[in-house]
Amino acid sequence: MAILGAGAAGIAAARRLLARGLSVVLIEARGRVGGRALTARIAGQAVDLGAHWLHAADDNGLVGEARRLGLPLFDAPQEPRLILGACEADAIETRRFHEAWADLDAAISEIGAGGDLLPASAAFERLAPQARPYRDTLAFAHGPFACGVSLDTIGAADFAAARDDLDLFVAGGYGALVARLADGLPVALSTRATRIDRSGPEVRVETDRGTLTARGLIVTVPVPVLARGDIVFDPPLPAATRDALGALRPASYEHVVLSWPGGPLHEAANTTVAFDGDADENLGLLANFDGGVLHYADLGGALVGRLGSPEARAGFARESLSARFGRDAVAGLRVLHASGWGEDAFSACAWTIAPPGAHGARAALREPIGGRIVLAGEATSSTLWGTIGGAWAEGERAARDVAGLLAGVSAAST
Ligand SMILES: Cc1cc2nc3c(=O)[nH]c(=O)nc-3n(C[C@H](O)[C@H](O)[C@H](O)COP(=O)(O)OP(=O)(O)OC[C@H]3O[C@@H](n4cnc5c(N)ncnc54)[C@H](O)[C@@H]3O)c2cc1C
Numbered sequence: 001m002a003i004l005g006a007g008a009a010g011i012a013a014a015r016r017l018l019a020r021g022l023s024v025v026l027i028e029a030r031g032r033v034g035g036r037a038l039t040a041r042i043a044g045q046a047v048d049l050g051a052h053w054l055h056a057a058d059d060n061g062l063v064g065e066a067r068r069l070g071l072p073l074f075d076a077p078q079e080p081r082l083i084l085g086a087c088e089a090d091a092i093e094t095r096r097f098h099e100a101w102a103d104l105d106a107a108i109s110e111i112g113a114g115g116d117l118l119p120a121s122a123a124f125e126r127l128a129p130q131a132r133p134y135r136d137t138l139a140f141a142h143g144p145f146a147c148g149v150s151l152d153t154i155g156a157a158d159f160a161a162a163r164d165d166l167d168l169f170v171a172g173g174y175g176a177l178v179a180r181l182a183d184g185l186p187v188a189l190s191t192r193a194t195r196i197d198r199s200g201p202e203v204r205v206e207t208d209r210g211t212l213t214a215r216g217l218i219v220t221v222p223v224p225v226l227a228r229g230d231i232v233f234d235p236p237l238p239a240a241t242r243d244a245l246g247a248l249r250p251a252s253y254e255h256v257v258l259s260w261p262g263g264p265l266h267e268a269a270n271t272t273v274a275f276d277g278d279a280d281e282n283l284g285l286l287a288n289f290d291g292g293v294l295h296y297a298d299l300g301g302a303l304v305g306r307l308g309s310p311e312a313r314a315g316f317a318r319e320s321l322s323a324r325f326g327r328d329a330v331a332g333l334r335v336l337h338a339s340g341w342g343e344d345a346f347s348a349c350a351w352t353i354a355p356p357g358a359h360g361a362r363a364a365l366r367e368p369i370g371g372r373i374v375l376a377g378e379a380t381s382s383t384l385w386g387t388i389g390g391a392w393a394e395g396e397r398a399a400r401d402v403a404g405l406l407a408g409v410s411a412a413s414t
Contacts (some may be wrong), residue, residue, distance in 0.1 A: 001402065002027060002205050002212060004193045004231075005220035007035020008388045009377040011182045012061070012395030013218045018185070020403055025214075026185055027207060029192040029346050033182040036222075036347050037388055039173030042336050043259055045292050046173040049339050050255075050350075051388045052286070052296070054170060056163040060389030061396070066170045066177055076167035080141065080272040080284075086264070086325050097274075100131035104138050105164070112160025116359050120159040121151035139279035144301030148251025148350050148386070150279070153301075158354035163383050169270065169290075174388060193221070195232045198370050216372050216402040220395065223365075223379040224250045224348040237369060244364035247357075248379055250342070250349030251386065252304035256283075256317040257337040261293040264325050275324065283320055294336070297321070300350075310338035351386035352379040366397070371405055374398040 001017050003010045006028035017024045032038070036050040053076055057063050066073055082089040082097045089097065107123035120142070124135060131138075143151040147159065170177050188209070196217065197204035203217045221231065227245040236242070265273060269291035275282055280303060286296040297317035299307070307313045314335040322330045341347045354361055365380045376398035377391050384390025 001025075001216050001218070001406075002203065002214035003218045003220065004205070005029075005035060005222075005377070006033040006182060006185075006187050006189075007220060007377070008037060008062075008178050008391035009220035009395035009398070010035075010218070011178065011185065012392040013220065013376060013399040014185050014395075015181065016396045016399035017403065020399075022403065024186060025212065026182075026187040027191050027193055027205065027212075028187055028189050031190045032179070033185075033187060033189075034175050034179045035220075035391075036341060036350070037175040037178040039175035039179070040337070042257060043292075043294060045290060045294055046171075046176060047257055047289075047294065047337070048173045048175050048255075049257075049337065050341065051174050052169065052289075054168040054174065054389065055387045056384055056389055057166040057168045059163055059384065059393075060387075061392045062170075062174075062177060062389055063168060065181055069177070069180065071177060072171040073168045074171070074270075076169050077270055077272050078167065080274040082137070082274050082276075083265075083324075084276045086329075096130060097134050097137070100127065100134045100138060101141070103127055103131055104142060108142075108156050109160040112156035112158075116155055116157035116357055118156050119152050119356050120147075120154050120156045122156060123151075136279045137274050137276050137282075140277075140282040141274050141284065143279060144253075144282070144303065145274075145284040145298060146300075147353055148253040148300045149249065149353050150301050153249065153355055154353045155356040155359055157356075157359040158385070161359060161383050162385060178388065193231050195234065196373070197234050198373060199235060203372050216374075216406050218395070218398045218402055219373060219375050220377045220391070220398075222347050222349060222377065223248050223352050225346065226375075228348075230345075240364055240367065241369060241375070244361035247361040248352040248354055249358075251300070251351050251353045252302070252342050253298065253300040253350035254304050254310070254313055254339045254341060255337070256297040256299065256310075256314050256335060256339075258295045258297055258317065258333055259293055259336055260295055260330075260333045262332055263295070264329055265295070281320075283317060304342060309343070310340040314338040353386070366394075366401075368401060368405055371408075372402075374402045374405070
């Protein structure tokens with residue numbers, strides 16, 4: 001069995017297939033495993049350069065894996081602090097903001113449950129007048145910060161389908177956990193798949209380092225990479241699969257890692273911070289993560305593409321905080337890293353979203369192709385899209401599907 005991509009989905013699929021006694025090879029274009037999960041050591045701290053939050057902890061297979069490995073898990077903040085101008089909002093203002101936040105969630109869910117015609121932004125029309133002062137902050141926090149696109153772009157149905165309960169962090173980093181789960185797996189690193197010949201009884205996988213054949217294939221390559229044809233399928237993918245790949249949209253989300261000792265937000269560890277301001281020009285902070293002096297300044301949506309490079313995003317983060325808190329306040333601020341997942345040839349996005357009318361594309365991508373090929377990854381999850389937990393569950397689902405398909409073929413041929 002061959003698996004393209006050694007991110008969360010590919011690793012989960014490989015583990016599941018090996019547990020069933022099947023032979024497996026993972027083909028990975030990068031020189032490392034983990035895909036969009038990657039932990040680096042920066043300023044003596046484990047820093048996730050991609051995924052960091054263990055979302056939907058009650059339904060996230062990685063939580064169980066962390067516990068099995070004895071890695072401590074700790075609560076992630078659920079509600080952000082609100083900063084208006086340079087000052088912390090008072091308790092009444094903060095409570096009103098959190099109420100407006102919950103009201104917006106409820107309104108999007110209601111619209112999403114009613115069909116897949118409207119964007120999530122339609123929910124603003126249902127908000128009570130007392131929520132209106134927070135409209136821009138909520139549009140950023142629910143849009144670019146949570147989804148990587150504006151609420152005009154994502155369908156209410158896709159937004160509402162996403163599980164959004166308890167979040168956790170894992171000691172040592174999420175990327176380190178994912179990479180550890182690949183220990184001992186048969187992975188061909190630095191091997192880029194270029195063409196899949198599915199015309200014969202076996203699947204031929206051509207790579208830049210040679211060709212292999214397999215009875216079945218799981219493809220976990222990110223949707224935008226597949227949609228732009230980086231891997232040629234012969235014969236081409238079915239029209240329904242191509243339509244579904246084209247219907248999902250890349251979302252943009254990037255971290256700028258700051259060291260900011262003595263900055264104005266240094267009090268509590270692991271606090272998320274929401275600011276007032278234009279939803280298209282805002283950023284969100286995870287302040288003092290793991291209790292140190294490092295912060296994420298996170299940018300999402302169209303702003304990421306408009307700025308165009310990690311360096312420009314680093315400059316934007318510094319300028320934006322300087323404009324808010326004053327030059328003196330950012331004198332000790334240093335940018336230690338700025339991510340570039342959207343520019344990276346092997347991810348091309350942070351995750352996918354479904355615009356109005358397209359939520360069903362996620363299920364369409366789960367349909368097996370030609371009885372031997374199954375797609376998996378964050379994009380094929382209807383309820384945990386955009387997450388490691390979703391990619392993991394989908395990798396396990398794909399392993400079951402492809403093993404079932406091949407068992408069916410063997411039974412039919414005996
Ligand atoms: C900045 C950022 C923050 C995020 N924050 C969170 C978070 O806090 N919590 C969370 O749950 N999720 C988060 N996500 C999303 C999460 O990282 C992804 O949903 C998840 O990692 C996707 O896993 P996957 O296995 O589907 O894809 P990937 O991890 O992208 O794996 C696909 C693999 O395919 C490989 N590949 C690509 N092309 C080829 C080819 N031609 N041949 C062979 N291999 C190929 C890639 O190199 C990659 O390793 C974040 C993402 C980003 C970018």
